[in-house]
Amino acid sequence: MKTALTTVPGIIGQPDQCEPKTSVIIMSWMWVAILACVPIYRLEISSLSSRIPDLISLLLIACMAFGHFKSSALVAKWRFAVVCIPLAALFSGVNSNLNASILVAIKFVVLLWFSPMVFSFYRNAIPPFIGRVLVGFVGVQTLSAVAGLLQLAGIPILGMVANSGRANGLAGHPNVLGLMCVVAILICLGVKADGKHRIIRFFLATINAAALVGTGSISSMIAMGVSLVVLVVSLRAASKFIFTVLILGVISLVIAALAGVDSNVLLSPVESRVQEVTGESDGVASFDIRQRTYDFALESISEDPFSGVGLDGANQGTFNGVTVVHNYLLRAWYQGGIFMIISFSLISLVLITHVIRSLIAARNAVAASVVVAVLTFGLTSAFYEQQQYWFLLMLALVSFDYIGDELQDSQERANDERIVRTR
Template sequence: MKSGSASRDFLLRTATPFLMGGMFFTPMLVLRIGGFTVGDVLFFVASGLVLLSTAPRPPRQPAIQVALLLGLIGSALVLAQTPNIAESTMVSIRVLFVWSIWQFAVRKWAEHPQQLSVLVTCFAVGAAASGAVAIGQAYLGLSVPGTEIVHGRVPGLATHVNGQGGALAVATAMTVGLLLARVRARLHLACLVLIVIGLLLSGSVTGMLAAIVGTFVVMIAQKASLGRLFAILGTAALAVLAALNLQTLVPGASSPLDRFLDTTGQSDSEGTLASRVATYIWTWERIVASPLVGVGLDANSGGTFDGQTQVHNMLLLVWFQGGLLLLTAVLVVIAYTVSAFAKMPPNTLKAPLLGAFAGALTFAMTGPVLYDRWFWLPFVLAWALPVAIQRDVDHQVHPNAKAIVTPQT
């Protein structure tokens, strides 16, 4: 190695394609190496390279450190309650990895906001690829090992249609935000079309609702002009028209209107809304009986009234399975992220990330979400953006200073 800075540049440059690849594969939960998704494996490699570099450490995050401590203690306490220690431990490690190593590596790596914009684009392209696969599954009978079309609902490259709905809802907000900001407009327009189609084919009512909430938050945050507002509303009208005629366009597919009727119990099938409420009631009764220590983070411990269905609300799920300490940790992380957005200076990425954050939370309030990487992605990027903005400003003030890293984007 010629010097510390040369080594630092090499390690961070080497980490860049792994980070980009991790973002691209994040929506593709069915693609795995052993027990880990391909996206996770790439993030592990990228994080290791960044941590080994001699780049300056990002600012400390006392609130996240407190959340990590609470999460670690809470996760340790539930091990005495769970029959599946190995699975419960793996779940807690995945969550704590996001709050510690992954987010630290992204903040250490990012020197310019444009670099984070490239990561968002990689995620959008990955979501579009999953949407394209869903089209192939619906129209061409494409078979993807590990996935299954259930009641006309198409999963794309996710292991479950709800995972497809959540990932594509977050991607919708991010893509709309960058499209409105005219960042790689043609690419993001093409991605948005595939993402929306994939979201409709998933039949995830919660995902569609999260996408709508995220999109409107983006528009409000960007103070979109009247012309752009009408353009978005026109696109939304076309999407609704396509949704209402989805069964005609794709025979056998689950119509979003039918899915809404099913969810709300207005059809012949059992309403999923009623079953979700049943999980809330059942879980709340157990929380009241034992509010301090959870029952375990493994899937079997999280079964509710029928022994299988997970409670479809992130906060109740965390409290029931992880206990009060882990719930407090999650609330600290959410509050810290809200504060980060409030203090964040204006930037092209702020509105897309804020919309994705709102969409992710909307989905999590009616879904069993905990360690899904697509859920935490807006959090991590929101924590990294202020660091990248400040470094970019410092570089402009001191243009002769050697850059920490300048990955080719």
């Protein structure tokens, strides 16, 4: 299992020349545990402590203080994007709570500035770091997926049951479980493996595919479709993946049946969710509600495109004072004004640029597809400051960073060989 998931191309960093210090090894394992538990992030907060996000931020600061960071992991556009966030807090805070907006900005800066540098450091100091995270992530997420399937069968897991016929798993919400299923599937399909490892990853992908259907999350399924195209193109394996997806669909239904979940029960979350989105179930269309949030945000932006209503949660609600904007770019502009939309747009640009390069070079398919999945999901969801979503993007960013390192190393070796031959 470990071998299967640690051979993802463009994921594992080059080993350093010297043996890492004990403190580096210990801290790296702490991050492996934290990142592996991203699929159950909300469960941790509700069951353990609401201060977990703050503790994670403090750990990032501690890593920076101990010198566990790689400053070259951030490009100029990314740095400028992060600098715009405190400016957004200052200008939008006047319409809300200035201190609260500044606090949100500080958390954003710590998350978006520190985490790529910290993860890049551990990736270089501990070569198997990202691979260990992937193994842990897929393992934890698969347990959550199994819990979701059992919930559909009417079996409560840790006191949690299906949400209106939709699987929650251990994620705390069907949409969150859906996205985590998508990421796990992309990892399993994108890794290089043979023999028994190929069977294991196929089995894990199938379980998560069944749970994805059980969530009834339209946003996640759209993200799955778009990101799967990116994965297929990056791997240059269209025919093989079409066949694989068809097999996954059939086996998912078989596994669900063996688990006691009727196929109609498994597919009913999708059907009921479509009815909710279109308004066929109760006359109130989920799509219409989201459209009203978009219209409300756009009207607010047209009145004052510069300031925003505040980065904190005081004014994040839209037409009914509760429902937030379900589009991460529009929400950034609505809450943080012009500086926040500049920040989020630049961050998206950096990530999408890496995706395009990966598609052209046919490399780093997993990282590229994960980025596309999260950003696509963010276009129709309440994605904003949640660490669990951003960590997925930060890990992918670190993986993209490795491609440049590897190409540079290979070019340097080629130049050295040419010099030797000419002597």
